[in-house]
Amino acid sequence: MNQVNNYIIYTTVLSLFVLISLIWLVVALFRRSPSRKIAGAIFAAEALVLVCFYFFYFTPRRFPRNYLTAYPPLPATLAQTATQNGFYIGAAINRSANPTYAELVPREFNSIRPENATKWRRMLVNGKIGKYDFTEADAIVDYAIAKGVRVRGHTLVWGKFPGRTYPKELDQRIAETGDPAAELQQILGDHITTVMRHFKGRIKVWDAVNEPMSMDGPDLDKNIFLNTLGKDYIAAVFRMAHEVDPSVQLFLNEQFGNYTGEGVEVFFGLLQHLKESNVPIHGVGIQGHNIFKTHNLDEYREFLTRITDLGLLVEITEFDARIRLFEDSDDPYQAQGDYTTAYAVACIENPSCVGFTVWGLSDASTWFDSIPPFRWMLPNDPLLFDTELRPKPAYHGIKIALKRRQPR
Numbered sequence: 001m002n003q004v005n006n007y008i009i010y011t012t013v014l015s016l017f018v019l020i021s022l023i024w025l026v027v028a029l030f031r032r033s034p035s036r037k038i039a040g041a042i043f044a045a046e047a048l049v050l051v052c053f054y055f056f057y058f059t060p061r062r063f064p065r066n067y068l069t070a071y072p073p074l075p076a077t078l079a080q081t082a083t084q085n086g087f088y089i090g091a092a093i094n095r096s097a098n099p100t101y102a103e104l105v106p107r108e109f110n111s112i113r114p115e116n117a118t119k120w121r122r123m124l125v126n127g128k129i130g131k132y133d134f135t136e137a138d139a140i141v142d143y144a145i146a147k148g149v150r151v152r153g154h155t156l157v158w159g160k161f162p163g164r165t166y167p168k169e170l171d172q173r174i175a176e177t178g179d180p181a182a183e184l185q186q187i188l189g190d191h192i193t194t195v196m197r198h199f200k201g202r203i204k205v206w207d208a209v210n211e212p213m214s215m216d217g218p219d220l221d222k223n224i225f226l227n228t229l230g231k232d233y234i235a236a237v238f239r240m241a242h243e244v245d246p247s248v249q250l251f252l253n254e255q256f257g258n259y260t261g262e263g264v265e266v267f268f269g270l271l272q273h274l275k276e277s278n279v280p281i282h283g284v285g286i287q288g289h290n291i292f293k294t295h296n297l298d299e300y301r302e303f304l305t306r307i308t309d310l311g312l313l314v315e316i317t318e319f320d321a322r323i324r325l326f327e328d329s330d331d332p333y334q335a336q337g338d339y340t341t342a343y344a345v346a347c348i349e350n351p352s353c354v355g356f357t358v359w360g361l362s363d364a365s366t367w368f369d370s371i372p373p374f375r376w377m378l379p380n381d382p383l384l385f386d387t388e389l390r391p392k393p394a395y396h397g398i399k400i401a402l403k404r405r406q407p408r
Contacts, residue, residue, distance in 0.1 A: 112152070213267055336394065
């Protein structure tokens with residue numbers, strides 16, 4: 001069940017009825033109309049139903065944790081199994097001081113990806129273009145390198161959410177200059193050069209461009225980069241990055257609500273354009289967030305194949321699946337594990353799919369717990385380890401699948 005969509009639909013409709021009844025009641029009271037009692041009763045009934053829906057969706061659930069006794073311990077860790085079979089199992093790291101980082105990396109993960117620390121805005125001092133502070137990013141990256149763990153850089157350019165993913169100052173600079181295209185290309189070139197030189201030899205895979213597709217329809221996102229440079233801003237970013245360090249693999253990273261449809265065809269049109277233009281793109285990152293629903297796995301497998309048939313690598317870069325998407329199952333944690341395993345297996349069995357990264361170290365550090373409405377729709381528990389760092393069903397399923405992988 002799509003709880004969030006259902007909640008939005010139900011509460012929106014009910015809220016409209018409550019609002020209409022409230023207006024009716026206020027007018028009836030003002031006019032001392034005989035209908036005020038009927039209006040009051042209807043308003044009270046509708047408000048009560050609305051409150052019931054609210055508590056139904058926002059009351060925390062408790063699901064049985066049968067996995068605590070269902071799985072025998074396996075001798076090798078997840079990272080060891082992945083490394084032995086030529087695959088990367090990764091996790092997003094939100095801060096270097098997280099004690100879970102040292103506990104699970106490198107024991108369980110042979111790849112990491114800074115969740116925010118290598119985003120453009122987060123590396124700047126007070127959002128000032130050209131003034132960098134790499135302290136937090138270096139702490140995350142250097143720990144991983146010292147432990148022999150691969151680092152994926154995330155991300156050189158991301159056009160959504162000004163002031164969070166890129167500096168808000170950029171909007172002002174482009175608005176005030178006489179030649180917006182030249183100004184933006186200069187700023188982009190300086191940024192990409194600075195960042196890639198700083199991490200040269202340490203970060204060997206970068207998401208060059210993140211989420212170029214719109215969230216509102218089957219088109220490219222109309223961000224400052226597209227509006228100023230046209231769709232070839234994407235090619236320009238890849239070329240700039242490749243020129244700085246030709247040894248780095250460059251990925252186009254995107255989130256998909258579905259793996260078929262008009263938006264997907266627009267995306268493949270973009271990939272084809274990049275390939276035909278000899279742009280140095282090496283792969284596609286599929287984020288894999290399961291936010292409002294789970295995905296059709298048959299369509300997802302075909303989606304992977306379409307990418308690799310273009311001669312590109314592919315990697316799952318930000319996977320998570322909220323436990324409440326499986327709450328109608330007899331054993332939600334096992335159902336979540338079966339789904340996550342199947343999602344990972346489609347990648348593991350594709351020779352050109354090189355890694356599977358989850359968006360957090362454990363259920364104790366998931367982004368869902370900090371954003372509405374999910375922060376109120378607990379538990380979210382979307383990852384491979386629970387809040388006590390105990391492996392969940394997908395951990396075991398992925399490990400078994402990795403043992404069957406045929407390395408490239």
